[in-house]
Amino acid sequence: MNEKLQARAFERVASILKPGEQPVNATRAMVGAFSASRLGTAVTQGLIQAAAGTTGAALTRTKKQFVVLTDQRLIFLPQTFLGGPGTGVLGEVPREHVALAEAKIGLVSLLRLAFGGAGDGVSLTFPRVDKKNAEALAAALALVPKA
Numbered sequence: 001m002n003e004k005l006q007a008r009a010f011e012r013v014a015s016i017l018k019p020g021e022q023p024v025n026a027t028r029a030m031v032g033a034f035s036a037s038r039l040g041t042a043v044t045q046g047l048i049q050a051a052a053g054t055t056g057a058a059l060t061r062t063k064k065q066f067v068v069l070t071d072q073r074l075i076f077l078p079q080t081f082l083g084g085p086g087t088g089v090l091g092e093v094p095r096e097h098v099a100l101a102e103a104k105i106g107l108v109s110l111l112r113l114a115f116g117g118a119g120d121g122v123s124l125t126f127p128r129v130d131k132k133n134a135e136a137l138a139a140a141l142a143l144v145p146k147a
Contacts, residue, residue: 009085013068013075016089025140026068027133028079029124034101034112065090067124069140074098074113100141109134113141 009026017023066077066085074093078086097116104110109131114121126134 005084009066009068009077012066012077012085012087013070013089016075017070018072021070021072024069024071025137026066026085027126027137028064028066028083028085028130029111029126029133029137031063031065031067031076032123032125034114034121034123067137069095069137071095098141100138103134103138105131105135105138111138111141 005028006026010023013023064079064083066079068075068077068085072095074095076090076092078088078090080086093115099114099116100111101114101121102110102112107128109126111124111126111134112121113124124134124137
């Protein structure tokens with residue numbers, strides 16, 4: 001991950017962090033349903049972008065987001081047109097409710113995150129250029145102790 005983008009994501013969430021809460025990792029990802037497949041998400045996103053072009057309206061219909069992992073929460077931010085972290089929080093999940101259910105690292109990498117409930121969670125899909133980001137997030141999820 002570009003260190004500047006990660007630092008910018010950390011800055012975006014700084015104002016909402018609880019006392020003592022520390023950011024651990026930040027990355028961009030395509031967020032989909034827990035049951036989404038790697039190929040399905042990549043093809044769907046490609047078709048949407050190909051059909052709509054690269055206008056701002058087309059990007060708001062995609063599921064591109066910035067995910068920030070802290071020692072206490074997983075925070076979802078919008079992604080800007082240029083791929084950086086946007087302002088505003090789309091959602092957050094307490095860290096004790098987040099579990100790495102599956103990690104498939106490859107040409108298109110996929111992390112499935114379970115959110116404590118039966119079948120509740122999201123899949124994070126990473127294109128080839130963000131493979132190292134997927135590996136880093138998976139490692140951070142495995143290392144961050146649950147409260």
